[in-house]
Amino acid sequence: MALQLWETLKEAITAYTGLSPTTFFTVLALGLALYYAVSGLFGSSDRHSRARDYGEQTQPLPPPVQLGEVTEEELKLYDGTDPGKPLLMAIKGQIYDVSQSRMFYGPGGPYALFAGKDASRALAKMSFEEKDLTGDISGLGPFELDALQDWEYKFTSKYIKVGTIKKSSVQVEEGSSSAAQPALSTDNTQEKPSSE
Structure with a gap:
């Protein structure tokens, strides 16, 4: 099965490109190597400078402060x-x-x-x-x-x-509870004489 597929692929390469399969794959490999070489020259410095710029813009977050x-x-x-x-x-x-x-x-x-x-x-x-x-x-x-x-x-x-x-409502309640305490202390002083 694999041998038939290879034979069909060789015939298709020869029919469509006019090149032998060996020449076709050699040209393809050289094209890829050239692409990576050129993109490495131009693209890599851009990627590094973008990464460097991003690193300069973002600083590590300070630990959360409990307020x-x-x-x-x-x-x-x-x-x-x-x-x-x-x-x-x-x-x-x-x-x-x-x-x-x-x-x-x-x-x-x-x-x-x-x-x-x-x-x-x-x-x-x-x-x-x-x-x-x-x-x-x-x-x-x-x-x-x-x-x-x-x-x-x-x-x-x-x-x-x-x-x-x-x-703010908690502050109002504190104020009202402090106002209620003297009333309780007044009631307590009145109760003590009556209970004696």
């Missing part, structure tokens, strides 16, 4: 405008370091408007509107909450959590 609890105003400082700071974004009050995806979330990227913010509502609604760039998820429907949950899973699996956002 702890920050306000939304403090989070805005990590929107990518300062190349010396990590690029951060929050979902449901949890802050993630998205520096490794700077081409998406950094300045000029398609999702740059999410950087430095809690973008929970915008992600849930698949919205790029400024009014939706907030962590407020009240009033969202079940499909939107499911979409937000999917985003949260993606972020927890891909990025490192570096902090949380301080909620």
